Amino acid sequence: MTQINIAIAGYGNLGRGAEAAIQQSPDMRLVAVFSRRDPASVELLDSSVPVHAMADIEQFQNDIDVLILCGGSKSDLPEQGPDLAGMFNIVDSFDTHAKIPEYFAALDQPAQAAGKVALLSVGWDPGLFSLNRLFGEAILPQGETYTFWGKGLSQGHSDAVRRVAGVKSGVQYTLPSEPAMARVRNGELPQLTTREKHTRECFIVLEDGADADTVRNTIVTMPDYFADYDTTVNFIDQHTFAEQHSSMPHGGFVIRSGESGSDNTKQVLEFSLKLGSNPEFTSSVLVAYARAVYKLSQAGETGAKTVFDVAPGLLSPKTPAQLRKEML
Numbered sequence: 001m002t003q004i005n006i007a008i009a010g011y012g013n014l015g016r017g018a019e020a021a022i023q024q025s026p027d028m029r030l031v032a033v034f035s036r037r038d039p040a041s042v043e044l045l046d047s048s049v050p051v052h053a054m055a056d057i058e059q060f061q062n063d064i065d066v067l068i069l070c071g072g073s074k075s076d077l078p079e080q081g082p083d084l085a086g087m088f089n090i091v092d093s094f095d096t097h098a099k100i101p102e103y104f105a106a107l108d109q110p111a112q113a114a115g116k117v118a119l120l121s122v123g124w125d126p127g128l129f130s131l132n133r134l135f136g137e138a139i140l141p142q143g144e145t146y147t148f149w150g151k152g153l154s155q156g157h158s159d160a161v162r163r164v165a166g167v168k169s170g171v172q173y174t175l176p177s178e179p180a181m182a183r184v185r186n187g188e189l190p191q192l193t194t195r196e197k198h199t200r201e202c203f204i205v206l207e208d209g210a211d212a213d214t215v216r217n218t219i220v221t222m223p224d225y226f227a228d229y230d231t232t233v234n235f236i237d238q239h240t241f242a243e244q245h246s247s248m249p250h251g252g253f254v255i256r257s258g259e260s261g262s263d264n265t266k267q268v269l270e271f272s273l274k275l276g277s278n279p280e281f282t283s284s285v286l287v288a289y290a291r292a293v294y295k296l297s298q299a300g301e302t303g304a305k306t307v308f309d310v311a312p313g314l315l316s317p318k319t320p321a322q323l324r325k326e327m328l
């Protein structure tokens, strides 16, 4: 089997998850990891894979079929993406939804000029959820699409509770509202407010001597983060916190509720994810799409692309004939 030569740029949660997903893909080989940190300080799962300085990446253009960008969406990808799109076929998980059109344009120009493919905003949201929003709307044009997130750990909200005076450790989970989802699944087309769609749940370890009521009140009234939601605050000990709240679960639901035919028959399309680890799943999606990027590039495609532009068969290591036989 010819193997696709993959490299990873940026080694955080996604980088580690991508390495693990490549290990599960016999048609791929991880040839290098690039980091802005001292390469000697970056420990991979497989110590035989070389870590290089990101500053030297230009020298590796002939060795890499697809580069998986695992930097953060806020400041890493907007800076690294356009540079790297001019040198490599790339795939990333850029998730600042409002800025996707702008980021697409920033990748398209260098990728076109270099004759490379730049696939952006791959993952679950944006990514698999986007595809399911598209399916719902295209198939049931008369209706509404609803996205519910959770149960999931929110990094930004967890940071916010940890900044509250008296909090020693804290996490925040976003939960979809069961009554709201039941209405949607029932074929109603409700207009849901922010408060009606999701609830928030915090698990807090207090500093010695801190007052629980004061901490709870500071959290639930915090503008922008909690004031618009129904929030439950649970106080637990450090041991329970370490044991039960150190993974990064996430997930959610895309539901299209629509009507078809002349009798307005109700139709509900639902896609859901329940993820034990958000970064491990996101990087598994990235690795499957890296395979598609390789095939698109081999077929002579160039420029920026999103999940909407990639045929699903390209994600699989199987041939089109195998897929027709086994999966249709």
Ligand code: NDP
Binding pocket: 009, 010, 011, 012, 013, 014, 015, 034, 035, 036, 037, 054, 070, 071, 072, 073, 074, 076, 093, 094, 095, 096, 121, 122, 123, 124, 125, 126, 127, 278, 279, 282
């Ligand atoms: P991390 O913060 O773990 O990693 C981001 C970058 O930070 C790494 O590439 C790495 O770059 C650097 N870094 C990591 N660890 C350290 C460290 N110990 N010290 C200093 N620098 C470090 O982010 P995640 O991997 O969890 O997530 C990356 C992005 O993925 C998120 O910003 C999010 O936007 C996106 N995402 C997208 C999803 C989707 O569905 N589309 C879902 C989930 C996440 P370097 O090696 O160069 O230092």
